[in-house]
Amino acid sequence: MARIILEDVSKHFGSVVAVDRINLTVEDGEFFALLGPSGCGKTTTLRMIAGLEKPAGGAIRIGDRDVTELPPRERDVAMVFQDYALYPHMTMLDNIGYPLKVRGVPKAELLARVTQVARSLGIDHLLERRPAQLSGGQQQRAAVARAIVHHAQAFLFDEPLSNLDAKLRVEARGFLKYLQHEVGVTTVYVTHDQAEAMALADHIAIMDQGKVIQVGTPLEVYRRPQTVFVASFLGNPPMNLLPCRLDLANRQVRVNAAGLRLDSVPHWEHLATRVHDGEELILGIRPEHLTLHASETPQAFPGELYVTQPLGAESLVILQVGDKTVSVRLFTDEPPRLARRVWIQPDPNRIFFYRSSGELIA
Amino acid sequence: MKSVRKILAGLAYYLFIALMTAFFALPLLWLALTPFNPAATLAVEIPTRPTLDNFRAVFGNDFAVRALVQNNLILAIGTMLGTTFVAALAAYALSRAKIPGRDYLTYVLILFSSVVTGTAAMVPIFLIIYYLGLIDTYLGVILVFIGGLLPAAIFIMRDFVDGIPHSYEESALVAGATPRRVFLDVVLPLLRPGMMVVAIWAFVHAWGAFLIPFIVLRNPDRMPASIAIYSFYTEAGTPNVTLVSAYSLLYALPVVVLYLIVNWRYGFRFFGGIKR
16 A cells, blocks of 8 residues: 655657656555556556656655665566466466465465455456466456455556457446455556546546646546646547637627627636637537527527437437537437537536637636 | 360479479488398388398497487487577577667677588687587587577577567566566466477487587597498498498487477477467
8 A cells, every 4th residue: 555656757768758757646545547548658657657667757656665766576566467468378376376476475375365366356266277268358357366466555557458348348447446445555547548537546647748737536627627638538529629719898709610609608707817809719618518409599509410329328419510510418318300400509607718729718 | 285285284294293202202212111121222122021130230339329329319408408598598688688789689690600600610619619628528519509509599589589578577577576587487488489499490400410529529439420320331431221221210210200299299380479
């Protein structure tokens, strides 16, 4: 059990900056997700915590120890790899027991601990088999079993669910969260799947191009994305982003593509002091904060119906607004029969304004 | 008209194949039949009265028997173990270490291997072995063999190491293993197919070699079979064909058996350690 702290940690591969002076604190016992697109440096960050990559600068602390210069075996962490890395020439018993074996745990105790962990994960009947004789889900559990068997200070997961099919993945997600809660060990979890990060983590750090863009609880980052990148990365479908302009004299927001003029914008004062007249901004609004109207409505803009997608409990409507696509989430199991032309009304309290450079204004 | 030409072409093709087959099969057939012929010549003939007398005569030659069952085995197994183990270590280092220009290093090694065992190196090799005090020892021969085979062995082995995903080793490192344990527990077992290939190849090389033992060894009691076979020649240098063929069959048998075993056990699939 330990807190993990990264201070100004960097990593270069040749001239490429993979991780750029990041600072993170993972609290003791929490489930922390590193989320970002491929190549954003999240896996490199995890590998630096594990000791598999040497940082170019900065310090890494696990518990009260500075582990920056320590080899992996002295860091007392456990890692689950994307391809599980179960040794093909060993039985599951030897695989799961390997961390104990290298620590010189006596045979009888090793057997007892492996059996106990395997039983709690429901794979105790497979201990005599080799990895090739297991299904993907069973291999995944075995890899997790090998990680928890020796009571490490922290768990590191490198996209452990990406090799599973969709149904198994949701199942394994629940199992991982339950397990982490039971064991209570500090966990760093790397994923590119925003739904996975939202579902599992206590805190999410969103990374892009080697930098940490935003850290917060899943709801914080979802409700208030600090940049356009975060807004477009979280949520399925992601936030609608439309270019707009402020008309300070008329206290209006003009959404270029939609021909919309919004009158009542909350935080107007806050907004107006930070933006100059006519500045190009980006208006962001989540699909669930738009409502559809069959006829012209004040404070709404027209759009052309593109497709409707019934998703079971809810429905998704995709519309064409000028040269932009706008998605609307309706909490109804039956998508309404819509005319070709509909009016889209945003909830003014849920609108975000971003500068064209990407950061949030209000 | 066209079909006649087609038939003729087909006929010529199969005639050519038959000739080539006969060309390569005849010596093997000779080797399989002649040892059982009481009075053999260089012609392939099925023995009318098959006999084992030739083998009895061969086993009566202590010098030749010791060469085969003792000297050859010591040299071949020693070379096999040394080459395989050192090649595994070197290939692992070459595959995993971040040395600038390591690919060139491998190719330069290959280039030098042909020099070390080539005729041009005979005098230097003799001198080195002489100054090391290893003239007329098994160890001297084995070391020269290993030196000559290693570059190619490393080259072959490196392909197998490159095929092992890094995550196996990394997972063992994080699990708490020292680099040496990672090599012994994870890399060596995964490298087994590659080690089998290199081991067999080194064994066969050492088994059939003539020049190096001929140069390095002095005592007839240490000579391998490739040299001992001359004991079936007369003083004048004419071979006793019946005995030479019987001895040759015994000499070739271990290599054939080894090949069959490996083929049955591993199927000579050149697979690396990649799963999924």
